[in-house]
Amino acid sequence: MSIEVISSGLQTTVQDLGRIGWRHMGVPESGAADKSSMKLANQLLNKEINSPVLECTLTGPILKFLKPLSFVITGASMESKINNTYIKNNTPYAVKKNDVLSLSNCSTGCRSYIAFSEEIISNSFLDSHSTYLPANLGGINGLPLQEGSIVKTQPNKLSSSSEGNIGIERINSYKNEWKIRVIAGPEFVLLTDESQEVVFSSVYLVSNDTSRMGTKIEGVNLEFHNKHHMLSSPVHTGTIQCPENGLPIILGCDSQTLGGYPRVLQIAEIDYPSIGQLRPNDKISFIKTSIEEASRQLEDIA
């Protein structure tokens, strides 16, 4: 008995760094939609980087601690409180038995991550605890947290040295506007000359149709030279496909592994975490980057 779920939040799931190496069998990478915030949560508690955390979406859960624990919240800021006191993101807190942690809504970003000093007990499939809802893989019975259920935890294998506020504070600078670095995808050349420019000069809006699988965006319709037919081909997290209606779809960490629409752009990995923080009505501009620049930026954050 560790944590009681008083309220589940909109969609709260157990996530880690994902299921790597199984895309050839149709299994997506999954894991935290914003792996950068997820890793930070574990780092702040001196935990192993791949330890499962809770991923909260738009509206977070209300959790009652049934034993003393420490925790930290990263990612989107959801006006979190311990009992009646507001707390900060990116700051570890220690709680007593019967303390209640409540997360509310966020106005920028989309997902928060909660890491605990103990290990969350959850299912593992193909070496990952990440919850993949379409197949109920990993997590707690492959489902989002359920109201009234108990999240079990067990002492961490590594010794967690975090006690109370260790004074680290980083401010997430999420705005409702995103600049996302992209590389031309394999079918970029099928776009008309005009669309090849418009995709970089116009601003797209995140639609309401957004999930861990994919995000439909709205704006100027992209056009192709002529009708074409392609065989379904490999896609990846961050692939931007464009179906016949001309409105791009950004593939997320739970996306399919093969797709039949032209792959017009590919988001650079350094900006994958942004995909997980997109919320409806956010604005997106795509910034063209090169293979060299994108590699350098990714190496720099290592």
Added chain:
Amino acid sequence: MITLGLFRISDFSENILLISLQQKPGEVELTDLFFSLSEHLRSTKKWIEVVSGEDSLIVKYNLFKTNNGKAKEDLEQQVKDFNYQEQKKAANVLTVPICYSEEFALDIQDLKTSNSLSSQDIAELHSSHTYKVKMIGFTPGFAYLGDLPKELTVPRLTKPRVNLVPGSVGIAGNRTGIYTLGGPGGWRIIGRTPLKLFNQKKKNPFIILPRMEVKFKPISRDEFDSF
């Protein structure tokens, strides 16, 4: 861009390379060629992911262990070392029971009209062919099977269904496939199988594998229920 005869290696992203075809290989069966190449590349254990389609594949590399230039060199070498021999031995044939009952065949009416076929024609045509596994992917354990007999060729639904029942058997273009999960899908549904083609609780969760062949065996509604 490096060209290696048949194949072209290009950048898909800063840490993913794409292998596509430079030219159509004469008599070679593409599906088998790409399954073999992808197995060969996976066996080197140099890549984070190797994912093949019918006529291309992508490999993901670890930028913290290699770089773009080195990864391309490695891939080029591995493609050179790839000694392709078409599989001569008979494929494993998996028999999949299917019930074509109208209550499962959600799109059969459209198909009867568009392709001028009776329900029985559709069931007979679909179950009288043996299909090759053309690709694996989309969702866990999903396989693209083909080719469908010409008479059954049909476009995808213009608007995908939101919530399919697992086991639904669909057709689209010259492919047929079995939805392993519930959820959205744009193929036209002509029946349902009681067989679970992806089962996370099994030691081998994936039933359909590369190079298998699949044959559908019609079963009645009663047999479906007692399966």
